[in-house]
Amino acid sequence: EDLKKFNQQTTSVQEILGKTIPGFAPPVTEGSAGSLTLRGRDPLFLIDGVPIASNTNFTRFLDKFDPLTIGRTEVVYGPTSLYGAGATGGVIQLFTREPSEEGLEYSLGSQFRLYATGDEALGQDGFSPKVNASISGQVTDALSIFAYLSYEDVNGVFSARDELITGRSAFVNDTTYFLKARYDFSETQSITGIVNGTELESASRQFELAGAGNPFGGQVATEADVVFSYAQPPTNEFLYAAFKYGHTDFFGGSLTALAYYSDSEFLNPGSDTRPLIAAGIFPAEWPGLWQSGRINEEFGLRGDYFKDFGEKLSVSVGFDYNTVDSTSLLPISTEEGFDETRFYDAAISAVQTPPFTLDAVGVFVEASYDLTSLVTLTGGIRWDRFDYDVIGPFDVVFFLAALSLPGSRPGGEGDADGFSYNVGIAYDMADEAALFANFSQGFAIPSLGFIGNAVDPGVEISSSDLVDPVITDSVEVGLRGAYARASYEAAVYYTESEFETTVVIGARTGLTARTRAPVRIWGLEFSGDLELTDRLSINGSVTWVEGESDPFDTGDFIALSTQDVPPLKLSLNPNFQISEDWSVFGQLFFVDDRDDGFKAGTDPRASSDYFLVDIGTNLNLGFGERGSGVLNFQVTNLFNLNYIPSGEITFIPGRVRPGPGRSISMSYQHTF
Numbered sequence: 001e002d003l004k005k006f007n008q009q010t011t012s013v014q015e016i017l018g019k020t021i022p023g024f025a026p027p028v029t030e031g032s033a034g035s036l037t038l039r040g041r042d043p044l045f046l047i048d049g050v051p052i053a054s055n056t057n058f059t060r061f062l063d064k065f066d067p068l069t070i071g072r073t074e075v076v077y078g079p080t081s082l083y084g085a086g087a088t089g090g091v092i093q094l095f096t097r098e099p100s101e102e103g104l105e106y107s108l109g110s111q112f113r114l115y116a117t118g119d120e121a122l123g124q125d126g127f128s129p130k131v132n133a134s135i136s137g138q139v140t141d142a143l144s145i146f147a148y149l150s151y152e153d154v155n156g157v158f159s160a161r162d163e164l165i166t167g168r169s170a171f172v173n174d175t176t177y178f179l180k181a182r183y184d185f186s187e188t189q190s191i192t193g194i195v196n197g198t199e200l201e202s203a204s205r206q207f208e209l210a211g212a213g214n215p216f217g218g219q220v221a222t223e224a225d226v227v228f229s230y231a232q233p234p235t236n237e238f239l240y241a242a243f244k245y246g247h248t249d250f251f252g253g254s255l256t257a258l259a260y261y262s263d264s265e266f267l268n269p270g271s272d273t274r275p276l277i278a279a280g281i282f283p284a285e286w287p288g289l290w291q292s293g294r295i296n297e298e299f300g301l302r303g304d305y306f307k308d309f310g311e312k313l314s315v316s317v318g319f320d321y322n323t324v325d326s327t328s329l330l331p332i333s334t335e336e337g338f339d340e341t342r343f344y345d346a347a348i349s350a351v352q353t354p355p356f357t358l359d360a361v362g363v364f365v366e367a368s369y370d371l372t373s374l375v376t377l378t379g380g381i382r383w384d385r386f387d388y389d390v391i392g393p394f395d396v397v398f399f400l401a402a403l404s405l406p407g408s409r410p411g412g413e414g415d416a417d418g419f420s421y422n423v424g425i426a427y428d429m430a431d432e433a434a435l436f437a438n439f440s441q442g443f444a445i446p447s448l449g450f451i452g453n454a455v456d457p458g459v460e461i462s463s464s465d466l467v468d469p470v471i472t473d474s475v476e477v478g479l480r481g482a483y484a485r486a487s488y489e490a491a492v493y494y495t496e497s498e499f500e501t502t503v504v505i506g507a508r509t510g511l512t513a514r515t516r517a518p519v520r521i522w523g524l525e526f527s528g529d530l531e532l533t534d535r536l537s538i539n540g541s542v543t544w545v546e547g548e549s550d551p552f553d554t555g556d557f558i559a560l561s562t563q564d565v566p567p568l569k570l571s572l573n574p575n576f577q578i579s580e581d582w583s584v585f586g587q588l589f590f591v592d593d594r595d596d597g598f599k600a601g602t603d604p605r606a607s608s609d610y611f612l613v614d615i616g617t618n619l620n621l622g623f624g625e626r627g628s629g630v631l632n633f634q635v636t637n638l639f640n641l642n643y644i645p646s647g648e649i650t651f652i653p654g655r656v657r658p659g660p661g662r663s664i665s666m667s668y669q670h671t672f
Contacts, residue, residue, distance in 0.1 A: 013065045017092065019589055021075055022525040022541040024092070025566040026591045028647030028657075039077060039493060040521040040545045040565045041089030041472075048096055048194055049302060050240050050260040051083075051322060065198065065238075066176040068109075068132060069148050071097040078474040078495070079442025081380030081422055084320060084362040088420075088442030088472045096180060096194065097136070099144035104137040111667035117640060118162025121661070125156040125164065142185070148178040160642035160661035172236075173201045188249040193242070200236040228270060231346040232291065232331050236266040253307030260300050267293035267329055270344040274335065285406060286398060289338055292352050293329035298322060312370040316380075319363045327355040328449060330397060353449030354394045354411055359387045378424040378438075385417040386445050386469075390461045396453045407457025414462030416469045418443040433481030442472040446501040446516065454515060465499075466516050472497045485531035495521045502549045502564060520557065521547035521565065540572040546596070559596035561603050567646050568592035581620035588613055591646050610643035610659070612636075629670045636663045 014036065018027035023039045036042070045052045047065075076082070076091040083091050111130040115121035132150035139145055152174040157165045175198070182192045240262035247255040274288035304318030331346030366380035392411025422440035429435055446467065455464045478491030500519035523545030531537045547565045548557040559565075572588040589612045597603030616634030640662040648656050 013067055013070070013094070016067060017073070019571060019587065020541075021073070021092070022527045022543050023075075023077060023523070023545070024543075026569050026646055028645045037564060037566070038075070038090045038092065039495065039523060040547050040560070041495065043090040043092050044083055044087040046083075046091060046093040047196070047240060048242055049093070049244070049258050050242050050262055051298065051300065052240070052262060052264075065094070066132075066148070066150055066178070068134075068150070069096050069176070069178045069196065071095050077491075078438065078476060078493070079420055079422060079440040079472055081364045081366055081382035081420055082316075082318075084322070084360055084382065084384045084420075084444070088444045088470060096178070096196070097146055099146040099180065099182060100137040101144075102137055104135060104139065105671055107132075107134045107136070107669060107671040109133070109667060109669035111665065113663055113665040115156070115158040115661060115663045117158045117160055117661035120162045120164070121156070121158040126158055128155045129153050142183055144182050146178070146180045148176070150174075150176045158661050159658040160637070160640045161658075162661070163658075165657050165660070175199045175201075189247050190245075192244045192246070194244075195239075195241045197239040198237065228342045228344065230270070230291075230344045231333075232267060232344070234267050234269045234291070235293075238262075238264045250305070251307075253305055255305050256303065258300075258302040260298075260302075262298045263296070265293070265295045267291055267331075270333065287332040287348075287350075288335050289333040289344060291329070291331045291333075291344060291346070295327045295329065297325045314368045316366040317364070319361070321362075322358075322360045324356075324358040324360075326358075326449060328352045332397075350397050351394055352397060354390050354392060354409065354452040356388060356390045356411075356448040356452070358389075358445075358448060361385050374428045376426045378422075378426075380422050382420040382443075383417070384420065384443060385415065387413075387415045388445070388448055388467075389413045390448055390452050394452070409452065409455055409457060410460050411452070412460035412462045414467060416445055418469055418471070430481070432483055433479065436476075436478050436480065438474075438476045440474050442470070442474070444470050444472075446470055451501070451516075468499055468516070470497060470500055472500070486528060488526070488528040490524070490526045492524045493522065495519075500549070502551060502560065515551050517549045517551040517553070518557075519547060519549045519560070521545065521560070523565075535577045536574070537577075538572065538574045540570070543569040551602075558600035559602060561597045562594050562607050562646055563603075566591070567594035567607060567609070581622065582617070584615070584617045586613065586615045594646065607646040608644065610641060610645075612641060612643075612659075613638040628672075629668060632665075632667045632669075634665045636665070637661055 012027070015027040017024050021038075025037045072095050074091075074093045074095065076087075076093075078090055079088045080091065109132045111132075113128045113130075115126035117126075120126070130150060130152035132148065134146065134148040136146040137144060154172045154174055156171065159165050176196075178194075178196045180192065180194045182190055184190045240260065242258060242260040244259075245255075245257045268291055270289060270291050272289055273282055273286065276282045277284060277286055277288055300320065300322040302318065302320040304316055306314065306316040308314045328351045330350040330352040331344070332348040332350055333344040334347045362382055362384040364380060364382035366378075368376060368378045370376050390411040390413075393408045394411065395408050396406060420441060420443045422438060424436065424438035426434050426436040448461075448467070451466050452461055454466050455461050461467050472495060474493065474495040476491055476493040478489065480489040481487070497519050499516050502515060502517050502519050523543070525541065525543050527539070527541040529537065529539040545565045547560040549560055550557050568591070570588075570590040573585065575583060575585040577583045591610055593607055593609040595606035598606040614634065614636045615638055616632065619631045621629040621631060637660060641659075642661070643659045644656055645659050
C-alpha cells in the first residue's frame with residue numbers, strides 16, 4: 001500500500017524505501033548509493049531474485065526504477081544463509097507485479113509534478129509530466145502477461161529557497177519498459193519470463209555549480225544557467241532479464257530454477273573541481289574537469305527445493321552462481337580553453353576504481369522445526385566460494401594522503417571461501433504475541449573496486465589483507481504481535497565485525513574513502529499499525545542506530561560516519577477513509593540531528609534535524625462495471641521546509657545538496 005500511495009509523489013524507489021522501511025537510511029536528494037544502508041550496513045538489493053550491482057554498492061537504478069511495476073517488498077535483516085555475496089548486511093527484495101487473474105485489463109495514466117517554491121519553480125523548469133500504459137491479465141487459460149511502458153520528462157528539482165538543485169537526474173527523458181509473461185504447463189508447472197529496462201537521455205541543457213563559499217559552512221549546491229556539451233554525454237541505462245521455472249509438486253515439494261542477466265551503465269554530468277584545487281582543498285595532481293560512471297554486467301543461476309516433512313519440519317536446499325564484470329569510467333577533459341567552449345572533450349580515459357571480475361558460487365540448506373505448539377526453531381548454513389580478478393595495472397587518480405597513495409597498482413587474482421549460518425527461535429507467549437531471537441554470521445568479500453584503490457602502489461591485491469573476507473556476527477531479540485485493532489513489531493540488535501569495510505572522511509577534502517577496521521553497530525526499531533475506527537487508521541515506525549569503529553588501528557573506537565549510521569528516524573502515516581471510494585492520507589517524517597561523527601572526525605560537519613509533512617487524497621471515480629478511474633492529488637513538504645538530508649553529509653565540498661521544497665503532484669490512472 002505504501003508503494004501504491006507514494007509512487008504518486010515521487011518516481012524514486014530509494015525515496016519510498018527510505019520513508020517506509022524501518023532500519024533503512026532516510027532518502028537523500030541525489031540518491032547516493034553510499035547512504036543506502038540497512039541497520040548501518042550495505043544490504044543486497046534483489047529484483048525478483050536477481051541481484052543488482054552486487055559487490056559495487058552502486059544502485060543508481062533505484063532512483064528511476066518505476067514504482068508502478070512493483071507489487072511488494074521483502075526485507076531480511078542481518079546475514080542469512082539463503083543469499084550470498086553482498087547479503088551480510090541484509091536483503092531488500094522488490095517483487096514486480098503479477099498479471100491480473102481476470103481477463104485482460106488495460107490501463108492508461110498521466111501524472112505531473114510541479115514545485116511550488118517561488119517564481120523560478122513555477123516556470124517550465126519546475127514542471128515534470130509523466131505518462132504510462134499497461135496491459136495485464138489472462139491471454140489464454142495458460143498464458144498471462146503484464147506489460148508496462150512509461151515516459152517521463154524530468155525537469156528541475158527546486159529547494160525551498162526556489163533554487164535549482166544540482167543533480168544527475170534533472171533535465172532528462174526517462175523511458176521505462178517492463179514485460180512479465182507466465183505460461184502454465186499444468187496445475188503444478190509454469191515458466192515465467194521477465195524483461196525490465198530503463199533509459200535516461202540527458203537534455204542538451206546542463207548546469208554548473210554556482211558560487212564558491214566555505215565548503216563546510218553552509219554553502220549548498222544550486223545551479224547556474226550555463227550550457228555545456230559533451231564528447232561522452234551523460235547517460236543512465238539499466239536492463240535485467242530473468243527466466244524462472246516452477247514446479248509446486250516435485251516429489252512432494254516445490255522446485256524453483258532461475259536464470260538471469262543484468263546490465264547497468266551510467267555516466268554522470270561533468271564536474272569542475274578546479275576552484276577547489278586552486279584553494280588547496282584538493283591535491284594539485286587531481287584532474288579539474290572530469291566525469292564519473294560505471295558499467296556493471298551480471299549473469300547468474302539459482303535453484304532451490306522446498307519440502308515439508310510432516311507437520312513440524314520443513315527444509316529448503318539450493319545453490320546459486322553469480323558472475324560480475326564491473327568497469328568504472330572516468331573521462332578526464334582538457335582544461336585549456338574550457339571556459340570558452342564549455343566542452344567536456346573526454347580526452348583521457350581513466351578509471352576511478354579498478355575494473356574487476358568476480359565469480360561466486362554458493363550452496364545452502366535452511367530448516368524450520370516446530371519443537372512444540374509454542375516454540376519454533378529455525379536455522380541454516382551456507383558455503384560460498386569467491387574467485388576474483390582485479391584488472392591492472394591501474395593508477396589511483398583521486399588519491400588521499402594516508403588513505404590511498406598515488407602510483408600504479410598491478411591488480412591481481414585471488415579467491416576466498418567460507419561459511420555463513422543463522423539460528424533462531426520464536427516463542428508464542430500468547431495467541432497474539434511472540435518473542436523471537438536470532439543469531440547469524442555472514443561471510444563475504446569487500447567491494448573490490450573501492451578496496452583496490454586502498455592497496456599500496458606496486459602491491460598485488462591478493463597479497464594485501466585489505467581484501468580479506470568480511471565476517472559479520474549479528475544478534476537480534478524482538479517481540480511481535482497484535483492486540484484488538486493494533487499490530488506491532490519491536491527489535492533490538494547488535495552487529496560486529498573484526499575487519500569490516502567502513503568509511504573514512506578526508507579532513508580537508510570531505511571526500512569518502514573505504515578502509516578496513518573493527519566495527520560495532522547497535523540499534524532498535526519499532527513499527528506498528530493501529531485501526532482507531534473503521535475509517536481511521538495510522539501506521540508508523542521508529543529507527544535508531546549507532547555504531548563505532550577503529551579505522552586507524554589504535555585500539556580507540558570512534559563514532560561511525562553518518563553515511564554509515566544515519567540519525568534517528570520517525571515516520572507516522574495517518575489514513576482516513578471518507579467513503580468507499582475516497583480517502584485522505586498524510587505522512588509526518590522526522591530525522592534527528594547527529595554530531596557524533598563530526599566530533600569524532602569521521603564527518604566533515606554535523607547534520608541538522610528536519611520535520612517534513614506530506615498530505616494527499618485518492619478518489620476512485622468508477623466508470624462502469626470493469627472500468628475505474630483513480631485520481632490522486634498530493635502535496636509534498638507542505639510547509640516548504642528548507643533542509644539538508646542527513647545522507648548529504650559527506651558529499652564533495654560545496655556540493656551539499658538541499659532537500660526538495662514544496663511540490664504538488666496530481667495523477668489519474670484509468671483501468672478498463
